[in-house]
Amino acid sequence: MIWRAEPKQAVFLSCEDDEVLYGGAAGGGKSDALLIFSIMRRVAIPSSRGLILRRTFPELERTLILRSHQLLTGRAKWQAQQKRWRFPNGSILEFGYCASEEDVYQYQGAEYEDICFDELTQFTEFQYTYLQSRLRTTKPGVKVLTRAATNPGGPGHLWVKSRFVDVGPPNTPYRDPESGLVRRYIPATIDDNSYIDRAAYERNLSALPEAERRALRYGDWDVFSGQYFREFRRDIHVIRPFDIPSWWRRFRSLDYGLDCTACYWWAVDQSGRCFVYRELYESGLNLSKAAQKIVDMTPAEERISYTVASPDLWNRRQETGQSGEEIMRQAGLTGLVKADHNRIPGWRALREYLEPYTDEQGVEVARLAIFENCVNLIRTLPALVHDTHNPEDVDDACEDHAPESIRYGVMSRPGRSVPEEEQKKRLRARQKLVRPASRITGY
Ligand SMILES: Nc1ncnc2c1ncn2[C@@H]1O[C@H](COP(=O)(O)OP(=O)(O)OP(=O)(O)O)[C@@H](O)[C@H]1O
Ligand SMILES: [Mg+2]
Numbered sequence: 001m002i003w004r005a006e007p008k009q010a011v012f013l014s015c016e017d018d019e020v021l022y023g024g025a026a027g028g029g030k031s032d033a034l035l036i037f038s039i040m041r042r043v044a045i046p047s048s049r050g051l052i053l054r055r056t057f058p059e060l061e062r063t064l065i066l067r068s069h070q071l072l073t074g075r076a077k078w079q080a081q082q083k084r085w086r087f088p089n090g091s092i093l094e095f096g097y098c099a100s101e102e103d104v105y106q107y108q109g110a111e112y113e114d115i116c117f118d119e120l121t122q123f124t125e126f127q128y129t130y131l132q133s134r135l136r137t138t139k140p141g142v143k144v145l146t147r148a149a150t151n152p153g154g155p156g157h158l159w160v161k162s163r164f165v166d167v168g169p170p171n172t173p174y175r176d177p178e179s180g181l182v183r184r185y186i187p188a189t190i191d192d193n194s195y196i197d198r199a200a201y202e203r204n205l206s207a208l209p210e211a212e213r214r215a216l217r218y219g220d221w222d223v224f225s226g227q228y229f230r231e232f233r234r235d236i237h238v239i240r241p242f243d244i245p246s247w248w249r250r251f252r253s254l255d256y257g258l259d260c261t262a263c264y265w266w267a268v269d270q271s272g273r274c275f276v277y278r279e280l281y282e283s284g285l286n287l288s289k290a291a292q293k294i295v296d297m298t299p300a301e302e303r304i305s306y307t308v309a310s311p312d313l314w315n316r317r318q319e320t321g322q323s324g325e326e327i328m329r330q331a332g333l334t335g336l337v338k339a340d341h342n343r344i345p346g347w348r349a350l351r352e353y354l355e356p357y358t359d360e361q362g363v364e365v366a367r368l369a370i371f372e373n374c375v376n377l378i379r380t381l382p383a384l385v386h387d388t389h390n391p392e393d394v395d396d397a398c399e400d401h402a403p404e405s406i407r408y409g410v411m412s413r414p415g416r417s418v419p420e421e422e423q424k425k426r427l428r429a430r431q432k433l434v435r436p437a438s439r440i441t442g443y
Contacts, residue, residue, distance in 0.1 A: 003071065008192040009033045012147075013040065017173055018181040019146040021120065021164040024219025026205070027196050028188035030149030031063055034116040035071065037147050041114055042076075042091035045142055048113040049092045053131070055122035057097045064118060065095055098123065104130045113137045113144055120150035125159040152215045152223075161221045166379040169372040187219050222382035228347070228394050231354045232382040236364055241371045244277060249417040250302055252294065253339070253409030254309040255401050256324065259283055261290045262401035263307075264377065265298070266409055272416035273367050274353065274409070279374035281402060287324050291331035304335065308412040310404070311338045339408035344392050346407040353410050368410070377402040 005013055012022045012033050023030035038050040054060040060083075068085065069078070076085040076093070084094040094112075098104055104127050112134055117123060128148075135144035150160060164185040167174040173182045190201055205213050211223040211230070222232050244250075248267045255262045265278035280290075280297055298304060313324035313336065325336050340346065353368040370377055380399045387393040394400060418426070 003032075003036060005033075005036070006192055006194060008186065008188040009036070011171075012186050012188075013037055015184060015186065016143065016145075017184045018143075019148070019164075019183040021148045021150065021160070021183075021185045022188060023149045024152060024185075024187040024221070025189035026151050026216040027190035027193055027201050028219070029193040029195070030188070031067065031118050034118055034147055034149050035064060035068055038093050038114065038116055039071065041145075042085075042087050042093050043089065045091065045113060045139060047090040048137075048139070048142070049094065049111065050114045050116070051094050051096055051107070051110075051112045051131075051134075052116045052118065053096045053098060053123075054118050055097060056099050059119070060095055060097050068093075068095075098127050098131070101126060103127075107131060107134050110134050111136050113139070113142060115146055117146075117148040118150075120148040121153060121156040121160050122150075123156055125156065125163075152219060152221045153212065157221075162379075165221050166375065168375055189217070189219055227382065228384040228386050229351065229354055229382060231351065231356065231366075233356070234378070236356050236366050237354060237368060237370055238372050238378055239275075239369045241277065241373060244275065246301070247417060247420045247423070249305055249415065251305045251409070251412065251414065252298075252307040253405045253412070254294070254307055254336075255405035255408065256287070256290055256310060256313060256328075257401065258286065260401040261285045261293075262376070262405040263290075263294050263297075264374065264402070264405050264409060265302075265304075266414060268414045268417050270417050270419055272414070273365070273369065274414055275369050275371065276374055276377065276406065276409075277371045279377060279402075281376040287327040288331035291328035291333035295332045306335050306337050306412070307333065308339045308408045309336050310408065311341055314338060337412070340411040341408065342411075343394070343407075346411050347392075347394060349410045350403070350407050368406075374402075377406065381406070 006029055009029050009032070012020065013036065022033055034052060038052055041050055042048055052064055054064065065083070072078070072085055076087045078085055082094065083096070084092050086092055096107065101124065115131055115135060117128065120128070132146055135146065137144055152161070164183060167183065170185045170187050173184050175182050190196060190198060205217050208216065214220045215223050218233070218235060220233060222234065223230065244267045248269055250265065250267050253264050253266065260283045261280060263280040264276050267275045267277055269275070278297065280293060282293070285293060313328070316323050328336060354366050356364050356366050359365045372378070380402045384394045384398045384400060384403055387395040394403070
């Protein structure tokens, strides 16, 4: 067969995790990758069965079935009635659809070694999990697998995002604590598919409104209407962790609450760009436990200039007469400073930090960058929505612990770091100033 995998498709095809979502953006070669995945499994596992699904039959016919004829004619036998290919080794590749919730029961008695969902956000979570229950095999050594491909957007946007995208960094296995199954999200965009007429594709996309265009072009899961921080973009604001130079200024921001403690560790480079590099996001921590945890999570060699925290920590508690700040200090967390918690100026300042610009190397960046391990911040910051009564503010029904913490950090006006050489020079200059003075006074 004349089909050569693009590099991202090759990664997808060789992945052995239980559930894999491929794509994100339009035109990344998603549908082809699913088809080839199923064909490869049919050939490799004699007498196996695979199911490929789309939400409706016309979509299925226009795309996957049509393409399967180009790939399989002469190599397997098409059984039109059953919408399936029978392979010479007895394997069967079947196409199906699930227009309504009840349609899943068509597959009640069936068993498959693998199921592929194309355009997963068109399906409901119930359809997906129900159909997964049809996965089983009696063949020794064969693993049952679920594969899916999709663009963002669509009725299933949120459940697909929280199942695959929000659980951790992309291209990384995530083990579901309940089922023990391993999932993975492999993002791909049109840049990963050299077989496509890119200019024509870009032209079609450019006609769309900005939010939809970004979702389709970049596979951006974070755009939707009512969104507060539209400027948030994973490709700009979320970065791979790197070794932070020891001379960069570091500080922490803390939004404490028994319902959720959100603490972030920041580092600032020479130009004033801020890197949020570590996250504590946990519920049920009392003040001293939260303080201890923050101290424990900070390696001894990290010098933290200050920890900016919500001002209510300075209120005295009636029962003990102690403030939250005192309790935390006694538990070892020193250097807490009161945050400026004016909401609207704070959100405005944060927006400035998120505003993309082009750096000296011609790369699009922003003053705030988040290490990809800070998953709760990455999940909740783009999910904030406008307050309908006061559109300048964030709706306080949102899960806003992480963004509030970040707002405190931004409002602490993090100064740029001074390179070591310059620090030494300044120190020498200071010493020079001090010496003659001491001689004059005779000390
Ligand atoms: N490895 C490949 N070899 C040859 N052609 C390919 C390959 N991968 C993708 N293509 C072709 O590129 C085009 C786009 O691929 P495909 O339809 O799989 O992308 P998609 O991500 O599903 O797009 P959409 O977002 O529109 O659904 C199709 O014509 C497809 O046949
Ligand atoms: Mg497709």
